[in-house]
Amino acid sequence: MGVTDEAALTTALRRGTIEYCVLALLDKRELYGVELVHQLSNGLGMTTSEGTMYPLLSRLRRNGRIATTWREAPAGPPRRYYTLTADGEAALTHFRTEWVTFRSGVDRILGTES
Amino acid sequence: MTQTDELVAAYLARVERAASRLPAGRREELIGDLREHIEIARAESGAESEADVRTILERLGDPESIVAAADTQTDLPRVTAPALYPTAPPMPAAPPHRPVSRTALWAGIAVAAAAVVIFFCFAAFAAVRDDQGPAERPIAPVETAEAPPSVGP
Structure with missing residues (x-):
C-alpha cells in the first residue's frame, strides 16, 4: 500500500468522525483553539496537519454546534474558548449511538470484535 | 520585524x-x-x-x-x-416519484398483458364453443339414440 493510499484511507476514516471528536472534547470542558487542536492532533496522529482543523471548527461554528467566547488569560493574549452548544450536544449524543451500531457492524464483518 | x-x-x-x-x-x-x-x-x-x-x-x-x-x-x-x-423537497420527492412511475409502468404492462390474455381467452373460448357447438349436437343425438336401447331391455 502506497503512502498516498494510506493517507487517503486515514483521511477517509477521519472525515465523518473527527467533528464528533471535537464535540466530545468540548463536552468535557471548554478549550481554546491551540488546546483543542493539540488534543485532537495528539489523539488522532495528526501532528503535522493541525491547521486543517480550523476550517472544520469554522464550519461547526457556522452550523451552530459549537460557539466561541473570549476569556482573559493569566498570561499572554486573551484566549478564544470553544464551547459546545445544545445543538452540538444533541448531535454528539446521536452520533454516539450511531457509532456503536456502525462500529459493531464493521467489527463483525471484519472479524475484529474484541 | x-x-x-x-x-x-x-x-x-x-x-x-x-x-x-x-x-x-x-x-x-x-x-x-x-x-x-x-x-x-x-x-x-x-x-x-x-x-x-x-x-x-x-x-x-x-x-x-x-x-x-x-x-x-x-x-x-x-x-x-x-x-x-x-x-x-425535490431530493426526497424525486425517489418516491420514480417508484411510483415505475409501478405505474408495470401496472400498465400488466393491464395490457391481462387484456391480451383475456382477449385470447375469449377468442379461444369462442373458438372452442364454435368447435364444441356442432360437436355437442351430434353427441346429444347419439346419446339419445343410445338411450332408448339401454332403456329398452
Whole structure:
C-alpha cells in the first residue's frame, strides 16, 4: 500500500468522525483553539496537519454546534474558548449511538470484535 | 520585524495565496484563526527561537492542505444544507416519484398483458364453443339414440 493510499484511507476514516471528536472534547470542558487542536492532533496522529482543523471548527461554528467566547488569560493574549452548544450536544449524543451500531457492524464483518 | 516574525508572515502569505479560491469571508476567517493559533502557541512556548516557531508552523502543516480542508468544509454545508433546506423537497420527492412511475409502468404492462390474455381467452373460448357447438349436437343425438336401447331391455 502506497503512502498516498494510506493517507487517503486515514483521511477517509477521519472525515465523518473527527467533528464528533471535537464535540466530545468540548463536552468535557471548554478549550481554546491551540488546546483543542493539540488534543485532537495528539489523539488522532495528526501532528503535522493541525491547521486543517480550523476550517472544520469554522464550519461547526457556522452550523451552530459549537460557539466561541473570549476569556482573559493569566498570561499572554486573551484566549478564544470553544464551547459546545445544545445543538452540538444533541448531535454528539446521536452520533454516539450511531457509532456503536456502525462500529459493531464493521467489527463483525471484519472479524475484529474484541 | 524579527526573523521569526518574517517566518510567520511568509507562512501566512502562502496560506493567503493558496486560499485565493475561497470566498473572501472564509479566507479571512481562516487566516485569522491561524494567526491567532500562532500567536497563542508562541506566547505559550515562551521561547521565541526560530526553531520554536518552525515547530509551530510544521505542526500547522502545509498551507495547500489547509486550504484543501477548507474546500471540503465549504463543500460540506453546500451538500448538507440543500439536503436539509432548499433542495430537500425535490431530493426526497424525486425517489418516491420514480417508484411510483415505475409501478405505474408495470401496472400498465400488466393491464395490457391481462387484456391480451383475456382477449385470447375469449377468442379461444369462442373458438372452442364454435368447435364444441356442432360437436355437442351430434353427441346429444347419439346419446339419445343410445338411450332408448339401454332403456329398452
